[in-house]
Amino acid sequence: MAGLDDVFGDLYANVDAVVLFSPSGSYYERFTDVEDLDVIVIGTENAVGAETFVELPLAFDDIRERIRFGLEGAVEQGLIEDGDELVCATAAFSDSTSIDTLSRVRADAETHTGIYDLFVKSRAEPEVVKAVLELAIELGKKGQKGKPVGALFVVGDAGKVMNKSRPLSYNPFEKSHVHVGDPIVNVMLKEFSRLDGAFIISDAGKIVSAYRYLEPSAEGVDIPKGLGARHMAGGAITRDTNAITIVLSESDGLVRAFKAGELILEVDPEAY
Numbered sequence: 484m485a486g487l488d489d490v491f492g493d494l495y496a497n498v499d500a501v502v503l504f505s506p507s508g509s510y511y512e513r514f515t516d517v518e519d520l521d522v523i524v525i526g527t528e529n530a531v532g533a534e535t536f537v538e539l540p541l542a543f544d545d546i547r548e549r550i551r552f553g554l555e556g557a558v559e560q561g562l563i564e565d566g567d568e569l570v571c572a573t574a575a576f577s578d579s580t581s582i583d584t585l586s587r588v589r590a591d592a593e594t595h596t597g598i599y600d601l602f603v604k605s606r607a608e609p610e611v612v613k614a615v616l617e618l619a620i621e622l623g624k625k626g627q628k629g630k631p632v633g634a635l636f637v638v639g640d641a642g643k644v645m646n647k648s649r650p651l652s653y654n655p656f657e658k659s660h661v662h663v664g665d666p667i668v669n670v671m672l673k674e675f676s677r678l679d680g681a682f683i684i685s686d687a688g689k690i691v692s693a694y695r696y697l698e699p700s701a702e703g704v705d706i707p708k709g710l711g712a713r714h715m716a717g718g719a720i721t722r723d724t725n726a727i728t729i730v731l732s733e734s735d736g737l738v739r740a741f742k743a744g745e746l747i748l749e750v751d752p753e754a755y
C-alpha cells in the first residue's frame with residue numbers, strides 16, 4: 484500500500500511540529516522516540532506529563548474551535564510562530580482520548596480571538612474564570628426548573644466594578660466568604676440567577692455581590708444584534724474596568740464572554 488503513503492504522506496510532510504490533542508499516555512509515548520520532532524500536547528489537563536503543554540479552558544466539542552484556540556495558546560506561549568506548518572492529531576468521532584483525525588494547519592497569528600488572554604491574562608485567576616464559565620454553561624444546559632434563564636457574571640477588578648454599579652436589592656453575599664467552585668455556591672448562584680442584575684466576583688473568586696445593576700458608559704460598544712441591556716452592560720463594563728464578563732442569554736441560550744469591550748467567546752452550552 485505504498486500508494487496511500489504517497490497521498491496521505493503530504494499531510495505530515497515537512498511539518499514544524501506535531502500537536503497532539505488530549506492523547507493517551509501510550510499514544511504520546513510513541514512520539515517521544517521520533518528524532519528531531521517537536522511535539523506539543525494540548526488539552527484541558529496535562530495527563531501525560533508532556534514537557535511542552537498548552538492548557539485548554541474547555542474541551543471544545545467543535546474540532547475547528549479546539550484547534551484554533553489551542554494553537555492560539557501555543558502562539559501566545561511562543562511555542563509556535565506565524566506561518567509554522569503543523570499536523571494536529573485529535574479525536575473527532577470519539578469523546579475519549581483515542582485520536583482518529585489528522586489536520587494540517589498553518590499557524591496564523593493574525594486571527595487572534597483573545598480567548599487565551601481571557602483565561603491567562605485576565606486579572607482574575609484562570610481557575611476562577613474557568614469555574615464561572617463552567618457554571619454558566621451548566622446553567623444554560625439545565626435552565627432554572629426547566630425554563631431558560633439568563634445570567635451575568637462580572638469577574639475580577641471587583642472594587643472598581645462595585646463603584647460602577649448599584650444594588651437592586653439587599654446583597655445575599657454581604658457578610659459571607661464564599662467562593663465560586665464551592666459546590667454549595669453553585670447551588671446558591673443557580674437559585675439566585677432568576678433574580679435581576681449581575682453577580683460580582685473578585686479576582687480570587689469570592690462572590691462579592693448579587694443583584695448589582697451595572698452602570699458603565701456604553702458608548703461605542705458593539706454587541707450582536709437581537710441582544711439587549713444585559714449584554715450591552717456586560718460588554719461595556721469590561722471596557723470601563725479590567726473585569727471580564729460571562730453572560731448567559733435567556734433569549735438565545737448562548738454563553739458569551741467579553742473582555743476590554745470585545746466579544747471574545749461564544750459557545751452553545753448544548754455542545755458541552
Ligand SMILES: Nc1ncnc2c1ncn2[C@@H]1O[C@H](COP(=O)(O)OP(=O)(O)OP(=O)(O)O)[C@@H](O)[C@H]1O
Nearest residue numbers: 633679680696697710711712713714716732733734
Ligand atoms: N445594566 C444592567 N446591569 C445588570 N443587569 C442588567 C442590566 N440591564 C439588564 N440587566 C438584566 O438583564 C435582564 C434581561 O435584559 P434584556 O432582555 O434587555 O437583556 P438581553 O441582553 O436581551 O439578554 P437576554 O438575551 O438574556 O434576554 C434584565 O431583566 C436584568 O436582570
Ligand SMILES: [Mn+2]
Nearest residue numbers: 710711712734
Ligand atoms: Mn432580552
